[in-house]
Amino acid sequence: MTETINLQRRLVLAGGAGGAALLASGVGLRAQEASALPDYVSFKNPDAMIVHSNNTLETERSAFGASSLTSEERLYIRNNVSPPDESVLDDRDAWEVSFEGVAEPRAITVGELKTMGVETVAMVLQCSGNGRAYFEHQPSGTSWQVGAAGCVMWTGVPLRAVVDALGGVAEGAQFVTGTGGEPIPDGIEPRDVIVERSVPLDALDTILLAWDINGEPISLAHGGPLRMVVPGYTGVNNVKYVNRVALTETETDALIQSERYRIHPVGTDGSPDYPSVWQMSVKSWITGPLESAVAGTNQIIGVAFGGINAVESVEVSVDGGETWEAAEFIGPDLGRHAWRPFVLARELEAGNYTIVSRATDSEGNQQPEEMEPNDPGYNHNGWRAPGVELTVG
């Protein structure tokens, strides 16, 4: 609890004081008080973003409100490498993807992919490190709170349709491996920086190769001209600027797969012996009110999702988890992989409250109170730490 409050205070302070020093210490700046958003994300709403660095921008918790979908203007950003040159968007349909590990491998342009099938999925895109700030061992890496996530709608061709058109899956394939098309700087070993991720072949039936986000062509920042999206899997598996899709017998040996993004004990190094960050677990958080509220009826709102499963229900507690009340979902159900905003209308007298939420998925999995730590601080879904300290007056 105190950790959360301290973080919030530090974020507020960060806006006023010496920005550069605070950035260096890993605490984000509120964008409206930072000098500017980085150029390639200048379309973002500055009031909605916390700038941790050029390559890491977090959505302000209050900016989620009760929305079923997150606009590109508010969606978080996480780039491991600098994006390709903007000129790749001059002719989006000319972008080429090579398909391997199928009966008839070949390269296909986005223009041709658009003739092979079309589907839309709403899904939570969430960085594996979302909630890292809540681990007590202070993992290295961006101190994301709740805002390295959003719910977005992607439109593209089902990978299954492309694989079928290419004669089906090659014998022995166990993984779908997608490669990001960022140019690799000279003098660097490609394997060390390439964004290449493998996910289990099971995901083949839900993966889309997407060209639109929320009904518009995907911006460069979010992976245009083409992104491989894997519903229910953490952010890193959703490869932007995808230029190769291979059905492979083994996982890629790129560092981002073999050593990084693994769940390993605090103080150890990552390796292929530990589980990869793949499927997401059930999670929720309160999005309002966040600091103060007026005595009387309050609409306590938040978002909840099941990750790889659908979300079934969500409860809210105004006394830090002593007693729970069922919240109601708001708006349409956008499918298994989307989040659902929720509300609890609650009478609150003047006083101090600790507001927390706890979701359950369709398989009966419920968010734990505390999250077992792992060295890099991935997959946080404990309900206690993201609680809100609310003063009602």
Ligand SMILES: Nc1nc2c(c(=O)[nH]1)N[C@H]1C(S)=C(S)[C@@H](COP(=O)(O)O)O[C@H]1N2
């Ligand atoms: N090509 C490519 N794909 C990528 C990345 C990247 O750096 N390059 N970052 C990954 C990570 S770690 C995350 S959390 C998400 C972030 O997606 P966003 O910036 O669109 O929010 O993209 C993933 N896909």
Ligand SMILES: [Mo]
């Ligand atoms: Mo990420």
